[in-house]
Structures are given as C-alpha cells and as structure tokens.
Amino acid sequence: MSASEPHIRVEDLTMAYGSYVLQRDLTFTVNRADIFIIMGGSGCGKSTLLRHLVGLKEPAKGRVLYGATDFWGSEPQERDRIMRGIGILYQSGALWSSMTLAENIALPLREYTRLGAGEIQDIVALKLALVGLAGFEDYYPSEISGGMKKRAGLARAMALDPEILFFDEPSAGLDPVSARQLDDLILELRDSLGSTIVIVTHELASIFAIGSNSVFLDPETKTMIAGGNPRQLLQETRDPKVRTFLTRGEQ
Amino acid sequence: MPEPSADKQFRAACNSVQIVRSDTTARLIFAGEWSMQRDSADAASALQSLCDGRAASVGFEASELTGWDSSLITFLLKTLDQCRVRGLGVDTGGLPQGVRRLLDLATAIPERSGARKTAVRAPFLSRVGSASIDLWKAALDMLAFLGATTVALGRLLSGRARFPKAEFFATLKTCGAEALPIVSLISLLVGLILAFVGAVQLSLFGAQIYVASLVAIAMVRVMGAIMTGIIMAGRTGAAFAAEIGTMQVNEEIDALQTMGVSPMEFLVLPRMLALVIMMPLLCVYADLMGVLGGFIVGVGMLDLTLTEYWQETVRSLSLTNLWIGLFHGAVFGVIVALAGCMRGMQCGRSASAVGTATTSAVVTSIVSIVIATAIITVVCNVLGI
Numbered sequence: 001m002s003a004s005e006p007h008i009r010v011e012d013l014t015m016a017y018g019s020y021v022l023q024r025d026l027t028f029t030v031n032r033a034d035i036f037i038i039m040g041g042s043g044c045g046k047s048t049l050l051r052h053l054v055g056l057k058e059p060a061k062g063r064v065l066y067g068a069t070d071f072w073g074s075e076p077q078e079r080d081r082i083m084r085g086i087g088i089l090y091q092s093g094a095l096w097s098s099m100t101l102a103e104n105i106a107l108p109l110r111e112y113t114r115l116g117a118g119e120i121q122d123i124v125a126l127k128l129a130l131v132g133l134a135g136f137e138d139y140y141p142s143e144i145s146g147g148m149k150k151r152a153g154l155a156r157a158m159a160l161d162p163e164i165l166f167f168d169e170p171s172a173g174l175d176p177v178s179a180r181q182l183d184d185l186i187l188e189l190r191d192s193l194g195s196t197i198v199i200v201t202h203e204l205a206s207i208f209a210i211g212s213n214s215v216f217l218d219p220e221t222k223t224m225i226a227g228g229n230p231r232q233l234l235q236e237t238r239d240p241k242v243r244t245f246l247t248r249g250e251q
Numbered sequence: 252m253p254e255p256s257a258d259k260q261f262r263a264a265c266n267s268v269q270i271v272r273s274d275t276t277a278r279l280i281f282a283g284e285w286s287m288q289r290d291s292a293d294a295a296s297a298l299q300s301l302c303d304g305r306a307a308s309v310g311f312e313a314s315e316l317t318g319w320d321s322s323l324i325t326f327l328l329k330t331l332d333q334c335r336v337r338g339l340g341v342d343t344g345g346l347p348q349g350v351r352r353l354l355d356l357a358t359a360i361p362e363r364s365g366a367r368k369t370a371v372r373a374p375f376l377s378r379v380g381s382a383s384i385d386l387w388k389a390a391l392d393m394l395a396f397l398g399a400t401t402v403a404l405g406r407l408l409s410g411r412a413r414f415p416k417a418e419f420f421a422t423l424k425t426c427g428a429e430a431l432p433i434v435s436l437i438s439l440l441v442g443l444i445l446a447f448v449g450a451v452q453l454s455l456f457g458a459q460i461y462v463a464s465l466v467a468i469a470m471v472r473v474m475g476a477i478m479t480g481i482i483m484a485g486r487t488g489a490a491f492a493a494e495i496g497t498m499q500v501n502e503e504i505d506a507l508q509t510m511g512v513s514p515m516e517f518l519v520l521p522r523m524l525a526l527v528i529m530m531p532l533l534c535v536y537a538d539l540m541g542v543l544g545g546f547i548v549g550v551g552m553l554d555l556t557l558t559e560y561w562q563e564t565v566r567s568l569s570l571t572n573l574w575i576g577l578f579h580g581a582v583f584g585v586i587v588a589l590a591g592c593m594r595g596m597q598c599g600r601s602a603s604a605v606g607t608a609t610t611s612a613v614v615t616s617i618v619s620i621v622i623a624t625a626i627i628t629v630v631c632n633v634l635g636i
Contacts, residue, residue: 054509080511088509094502098418108510111413156506 013062040217087157093149095141102137127155167199277306282315285323308340403515412516419521427529438537442544459553464567466545475537480583484616488591492612495595496605523588530584590615
C-alpha cells in the first residue's frame with residue numbers, strides 16, 4: 001500500500017439545500033487505502049457530504065476530485081465510470097425489496113460485466129459467503145434481520161470489486177457484537193482488497209478501532225474544524241468541541 | 252355511612268396546594284397525590300394568588316405529598332418562572348429530591364434562541380403569488396418527467412436501455428388480468444345505468460330500441476375508457492406511487508442511481524409500458540361488459556328480443572367509435588402511469604410522504620383524465636369524427 005497517494009480530493013466544497021447552507025469550505029483528501037471517517041454531531045451534514053461524494057447531490061460550490069478527474073465537471077459517461085468504481089452501503093441496507101438477495105447482488109454484475117449466468121451465480125455465492133450469509137441467496141430482504149440486511153447490502157456494494165467503499169452509519173441499529181464484526185470485516189476488506197473506505201459514523205468505538213484518517217464537521221460554525229487520525233486527534237486536539245465529542249463529553 | 256379512613260383516603264387522593272404567608276415569605280404546601288390522571292387542584296388560582304401577594308421569597312413544603320408526576324413539575328416550573336419574573340427568592344429545599352433534580356434538568360439548558368417556530372402568515376397576495384409559482388413549477392416538473400420518460404423510451408427502442416423483463420410481465424399481470432373482476436362489475440353496472448336512464452326517456456316516444464344504440468355508442472366511444480381509467484387510477488396508479496415512494500424512503504432509488512441504473516428505465520418504463528398496453532385491452536373488455544349491461548335491461552325490461560338488440564347495436568356502432576375509445580384508453584394509460592410514477596419519484600423521505608404521494612397520484616390521474624376527455628371530445632367535434 002502506497003501510504004499517501006490521494007484518491008479522493010474535496011476542494012472548497014459548499015453544501016446547501018436551496019439557500020440553506022449546511023457546510024461550507026470543506027477541503028480534505030482521502031488517501032488510497034485509508035479508512036476515512038466523516039464524523040460530527042447529529043444533523044451536521046455527514047450523510048449529505050456522503051451524497052455529494054457519491055454523486056447523488058451536486059455541490060453548491062467547490063469540486064470533488066476522483067484521482068485527477070473533477071466529478072461534477074465531467075461528462076455523464078465519465079461520471080458513470082467513476083460511480084461504477086464505488087460501492088455504497090446505505091444506512092438501511094437499501095436492498096431492492098422486490099428482488100432476492102442473489103438478484104440484488106447479481107444486478108450490477110449483469111449490468112456491467114459480460115459474465116454468464118453461472119459465473120454470476122458463483123460470484124453472488126462468494127460475496128454472500130464473505131459477509132457470512134452463505135446460503136441466503138433466495139431470501140427476500142423482508143425475510144431477514146436488520147443486521148443481515150446490512151451485511152447483504154455490503155455484499156451488493158462489493159459486487160463489482162470497487163476501489164472505494166462508502167458506508168453510511170454502518171453500526172446504526174446493530175448490537176455491539178455485530179457492530180464489532182462489521183468493523184472487523186471492513187478492516188479485512190481494506191487489507192485484502194486494498195480498498196479505500198469512507199465511513200460516516202458517530203460511533204466512537206468504531207472511530208478509534210478502525211479509522212486512519214478523518215474529518216470533523218461542526219454544525220454551529222458550519223465547516224470542518226478538525227481532521228487526521230482519530231487516535232492522534234484525541235491526544236492532540238485543543239478544540240473543546242472535538243474533545244467533548246471524542247471523549248463523550250467526559251473531559 | 253362512610254368510615255373515617257375512607258374519608259381520609261378521599262382527601263389523600265385529591266391534590267392540593269395551600270399558601271401560608273409570614274412577613275416576607277410565602278410557603279407553598281403541597282398535599283395529596285399530584286397526578287396527570289386527576290383534575291389538577293386549584294393550581295391556577297394558587298399561582299395567581301402567589302403572584303398577587305407581597306412576599307420577598309418563596310419556599311415549599313411537601314411532607315403531606317403522597318405522590319407526584321409531571322403535573323407537579325409543570326406547576327412548579329410555572330411558579331419558578333413567575334418568581335423569576337418578579338425577582339422573588341426561591342428555596343426549593345422543601346421539595347422531594349426527585350422533583351428538585353427534574354426541575355434542575357428542565358432548567359439546565361436554556362431555550363435556544365430562534366429554536367421555537369413562529370407561524371408567519373403571509374399576506375393574501377403573497378400567498379396567491381407563491382401558490383401560482385408552485386403551480387408553474389409543478390407543471391414544469393411534469394413536463395421534465397415526461398421528457399425523461401420519452402428519452403428512456405428512446406433508449407429502449409434503440410436497444411440501449413436496461414429493461415427488467417420479469418418486472419414488466421409481473422406488472423402486466425397485476426394491471427391486466429387481476430383488474431378484470433372490478434372492471435367487469437363497474438362496466439356492467441354503468442351499462443345498466445345508461446340503459447335505465449335512456450329507457451325512461453326513450454319509451455315516452457316508443458323508441459325503446461334506441462336504448463341499444465345509446466348504450467353501445469356511449470360505452471364504446473367514451474364511457475368504457477373513462478370508467479377503466481378511473482378504476483386503474485385508484486387501483487394501479489396508487490400502487491405505482493406507493494411502491495416507488497417506499498423505494499425512495501428506503502434509499503432503494505439512490506442505490507439504483509449509484510449503481511448507474513437509471514430509475515426511469517428500471518422502474519418507470521416497465522410500469523408505463525405495461526399500463527399503456529393493458530389499458531386499451533381493458534377498455535374493449537369494459538365496452539363488452541357495458542353492452543351486456545344494456546342488453547340485460549333491454550331484453551329484461553323493455554321486451555326487446557335478443558336479435559333486435561344485437562342488430563341495433565351492430566348497426567349503430569362504427570369502427571370510428573371503437574378507435575376513438577381505444578385512443579382514449581391509451582391516453583388514460585399514459586396519464587395514470589405517468590402520474591403514479593411521477594408522484595412516487597417525487598416522494599419525500601417519510602411515511603406520511605408516501606401517503607401524500609399516493610393521494611396525489613390518484614387525484615392527478617382523475618383530474619387529468621377528465622380534462623383529457625374534454626379536450627379529445629372537442630377535437631373530435633371540430634374534426635367531425
């Protein structure tokens with residue numbers, strides 16, 4: 001792993017709904033093979049930042065660069081190509097409810113590869129096995145538990161072996177053990193596949209356990225007020241808001 | 252005769268607050284059980300009299316208090332508020348510990364300025380103005396959606412779109428075959444009604460036989476299509492809006508987009524095509540059922556023979572009527588599918604938004620169906636067909 005090769009760059013990003021500005025002047029870099037944490041209190045715009053990064057919402061101002069390519073400044077075909085290289089685990093899993101787990105995972109494979117039905121079936125079985133859901137091919141999303149939905153969502157996000165994986169609040173709604181297992185899985189994916197991982201979360205345990213880089217969004221000043229390795233940040237930060245957040249308000 | 256203990260219990264079950272004054276202090280003495288389940292005692296008047304008095308400080312006593320809940324806390328908060336306004340000293344020492352802690356908690360974080368919502372009522376003209384702008388935007392949205400659907404259709408015809416066949420056939424089934432029972436019932440009854448209304452007037456002239464042509468032309472030319480359109484708006488259009496809306500709430504549409512699959516091609520197109528194919532077929536079926544309804548009245552009530560009724564029906568119908576009816580049906584199919592899918596795609600991200608989307612889909616469909624019928628009728632009239 002080359003330590004500090006930039007993978008995603010955010011430059012001077014302003015996020016707004018209409019005239020309501022959520023965050024402004026965001027500038028940070030996600031390096032290759034980082035586990036990058038987007039953190040901050042509730043309602044500070046973490047999930048909205050994620051929607052900007054994955055191309056669901058256009059910035060009011062500023063740029064999102066993938067490698068050297070300006071995402072929002074490029075042609076639709078180029079954007080599609082970039083989006084194909086990312087996988088997203090949505091907060092609720094967002095599995096397509098009218099399809100079985102196998103069909104959910106097979107859809108991007110059928111869409112973007114020339115694989116035959118048998119090969120797709122093999123890959124689907126592999127991805128499900130990787131997230132610990134071997135044998136659940138023919139279940140519908142409504143038939144499995146919340147934690148299983150998340151893992152199935154992860155299997156779908158990994159379908160095309162993306163270079164970048166985004167997670168929206170992966171541990172929300174999971175019991176501590178499942179949350180820990182998901183963290184381990186994320187680490188494992190980064191180490192084995194070399195993926196870059198971006199996580200929106202406010203789960204301190206996860207942040208310290210797996211985060212290697214971060215950005216801290218503050219809802220009051222409407223911008224980022226800290227960044228860097230979360231453990232280092234905890235040692236070094238002078239900012240009372242960041243300290244309060246990282247210590248659960250105990251210091 | 253009530254026992255003394257029962258009397259005491261009764262008193263204990265009522266909450267009360269008494270004010271005892273000395274030179275500079277007023278003591279509020281609470282007794283009984285303060286519960287939200289009971290009528291609050293003389294709390295309001297006690298507060299009033301406390302405010303009217305001239306005490307410099309306020310104290311509390313609660314040794315007689317047998318129970319309390321939020322009703323006591325709200326009363327105390329009001330009291331404390333009044334004391335603060337009047338600059339009275341307050342000693343909460345006499346209150347139970349739990350009460351004191353809750354009071355501290357409730358007053359720990361001051362109200363954030365600007366957090367409270369204030370209702371601003373805009374002047375009449377401004378409301379009319381913004382309503383008109385909203386209407387204009389809604390019309391533009393509808394055009395944009397129609398445009399996006401057309402582009403998706405173009406991609407499908409040129410073979411570049413991803414088309415979910417399974418979903419298409421499932422939709423064909425739900426909006427075709429499964430709609431037959433309700434379409435049968437409604438069209439048969441509408442045929443019956445038309446025949447009845449016609450029969451009453453026509454039999455005055457001894458012209459009962461024209462009931463057959465009345466029913467045939469009315470059903471085939473327009474009524475069959477309208478009734479089918481309205482049924483499908485309530486049945487299928489609402490279902491489209493609810494399905495797609497729930498997918499929106501569940502981030503499933505986002506997931507499609509970030510996978511690079513266009514929701515227009517994947518969700519809207521199969522539904523729209525299925526309905527546009529099925530609507531004219533259902534219309535023909537509704538026409539037949541309507542004519543059957545008229546036939547039941549004609550033969551059963553007006554003593555027409557089967558052959559008479561049949562011949563008159565065949566004589567009065569032209570192929571033009573059938574084409575116009577089918578055209579209506581196809582247009583209504585587009586309208587119902589468009590309204591259902593559009594409202595679903597525009598759905599917000601909450602449970603109530605899905606309800607709003609569904610209602611809105613049905614209302615939009617029915618209003619558009621009536622307007623479209625009016626336009627087609629006028630155009631046919633001008634063209635002389």
